[in-house]
Amino acid sequence: MNYAYMPGCSSHSSSRDYEMSALAVLKALGVQLEEIKDWNCCGSTPVSSVAPVTSMALSARNLALAEEAGYREVVVTCSSCYSMLKRAETYYRNDPAAREMMAGALKTMGRQFEGMVTVKHILELMVYHLGPERLAAAVTKPLKDVKIVPYYGCLLGRPQKAFDDPETPTSMDEALRITGAEVLRFDRKSKCCGGSVMLTKQKAVLRLVEEILWEAADRGADVIAVACPLCQLNLDAYQTRVNAEFGTSYRIPVLYFTQVLGIAMGLDKKHLALGKTFVPAGRVVNI
Amino acid sequence: MELLHEDQVERSFLEEITAYPGGQKIRSCQQCGTCSGSCQMAGEMDYTPRKIIEMVRAGLKREVLTSKAIWQCVSCYACTVRCPRGIMPTELMYALRSIAIQQGYCSSQEDSAVFYNTFCDVLHKYGRIHEPTLMGTFAFKGNPFRLMGMAPLGVGMLFKGKLGLIPSRVANIDEVRKLMALTRPKEVKAS
Numbered sequence: 001m002n003y004a005y006m007p008g009c010s011s012h013s014s015s016r017d018y019e020m021s022a023l024a025v026l027k028a029l030g031v032q033l034e035e036i037k038d039w040n041c042c043g044s045t046p047v048s049s050v051a052p053v054t055s056m057a058l059s060a061r062n063l064a065l066a067e068e069a070g071y072r073e074v075v076v077t078c079s080s081c082y083s084m085l086k087r088a089e090t091y092y093r094n095d096p097a098a099r100e101m102m103a104g105a106l107k108t109m110g111r112q113f114e115g116m117v118t119v120k121h122i123l124e125l126m127v128y129h130l131g132p133e134r135l136a137a138a139v140t141k142p143l144k145d146v147k148i149v150p151y152y153g154c155l156l157g158r159p160q161k162a163f164d165d166p167e168t169p170t171s172m173d174e175a176l177r178i179t180g181a182e183v184l185r186f187d188r189k190s191k192c193c194g195g196s197v198m199l200t201k202q203k204a205v206l207r208l209v210e211e212i213l214w215e216a217a218d219r220g221a222d223v224i225a226v227a228c229p230l231c232q233l234n235l236d237a238y239q240t241r242v243n244a245e246f247g248t249s250y251r252i253p254v255l256y257f258t259q260v261l262g263i264a265m266g267l268d269k270k271h272l273a274l275g276k277t278f279v280p281a282g283r284v285v286n287i
Numbered sequence: 288m289e290l291l292h293e294d295q296v297e298r299s300f301l302e303e304i305t306a307y308p309g310g311q312k313i314r315s316c317q318q319c320g321t322c323s324g325s326c327q328m329a330g331e332m333d334y335t336p337r338k339i340i341e342m343v344r345a346g347l348k349r350e351v352l353t354s355k356a357i358w359q360c361v362s363c364y365a366c367t368v369r370c371p372r373g374i375m376p377t378e379l380m381y382a383l384r385s386i387a388i389q390q391g392y393c394s395s396q397e398d399s400a401v402f403y404n405t406f407c408d409v410l411h412k413y414g415r416i417h418e419p420t421l422m423g424t425f426a427f428k429g430n431p432f433r434l435m436g437m438a439p440l441g442v443g444m445l446f447k448g449k450l451g452l453i454p455s456r457v458a459n460i461d462e463v464r465k466l467m468a469l470t471r472p473k474e475v476k477a478s
Contacts, residue, residue: 038459046407052308061466159377166364196362
């Protein structure tokens with residue numbers, strides 16, 4: 001089964017581990033992702049803030065490229081890309097003015113979009129399309145005595161409420177439970193980590209990160225599992241700074257849920273890129 | 288809030304805002320405050336999201352566009368999924384930021400605006416975001432403290448193999464540039 005794939009800019013850089021583990025896990029499940037040829041940046045929060053219309057047109061180009069190549073579904077790993085592409089898809093379907101704008105922008109480059117493409121997050125693909133049984137069948141080395149909190153971040157179910165609950169999502173809980181790990185309750189699972197303004201409003205954002213780390217530590221989590229590149233970087237790379245700022249001593253590995261799945265599926269650790277986190281993945285990896 | 292004076296009020300402001308994707312519905316806001324109650328950054332704002340909406344409706348253009356509040360939003364959409372009137376305050380913030388930049392209301396000291404504009408420049412260059420270029424350009428744009436603050440992160444990422452050094456480019460970059468030229472609003476200096 002083949003799907004179009006929107007990697008997003010960070011997959012070539014800060015979240016290479018997400019891409020590598022996602023592709024490895026899907027390959028083991030018999031799914032091939034094929035990169036949209038010549039895809040462009042989704043624009044994310046920054047372009048939306050400077051030129052809201054441009055960000056929608058940027059996403060429309062990606063959807064048009066996938067459609068032109070004959071795909072009907074685009075799979076996205078990054079939550080921000082997902083949110084932006086889904087937003088463009090939704091506006092295209094429901095808002096005539098926005099549709100006209102997107103069509104006009106595409107026309108200037110000789111492209112068009114017919115609205116035939118649906119955007120899907122990789123979590124949606126795994127849990128709701130491939131299904132828990134198929135995931136469970138691939139687990140060969142179940143995780144024992146590992147406690148995990150699933151942290152979804154803000155953009156997975158928002159604003160479109162497309163495949164999971166916008167405030168208390170459950171899809172990652174389900175995917176992680178299949179690995180044999182103990183999946184803990186996590187009330188801050190859809191709170192925002194402030195990733196988009198970490199470089200510009202750091203003091204305020206460290207507080208948001210601290211709250212998430214606090215609950216994870218309080219519940220006794222060995223690992224925080226994430227599904228977004230910015231969440232991963234924010235929770236992982238800034239733990240030292242949080243500790244300095246708040247007098248805490250957090251040291252919780254932050255892994256992509258695809259890495260956790262890959263470990264339980266017994267995949268080659270090289271393909272899961274487990275050595276790239278600031279806080280070492282530790283004993284989860286050595287099982 | 289003190290009494291409004293006629294010269295503070297710009298009646299056309301509300302119409303300007305309702306032309307944006309997120310602006311159409313703000314006329315129906317019932318001022319319940321669900322947005323402010325849901326906002327993780329409300330404590331950092333000079334005006335909460337609920338107040339911003341009412342100020343837009345009252346025509347307080349300068350106060351809104353020079354506020355710190357519009358730059359504090361982290362775009363988490365918590366307000367948007369909870370609003371009982373279907374208003375999208377996150378999208379409203381995008382529209383307000385864009386207008387503040389385009390019409391010269393935004394302070395040059397607003398780091399987020401500097402960062403977002405840098406992001407757009409990198410996108411214009413490559414069609415994608417090359418993280419080292421983005422972080423490096425932004426780090427050198429501010430005072431030396433910014434560079435010093437960001438350096439450990441950059442070095443750490445490099446050490447962990449989290450920085451792709453060679454930029455990945457869009458082959459048909461002209462398409463992206465054309466699209467940006469067409470849809471990015473022209474800059475109008477404030478009178």
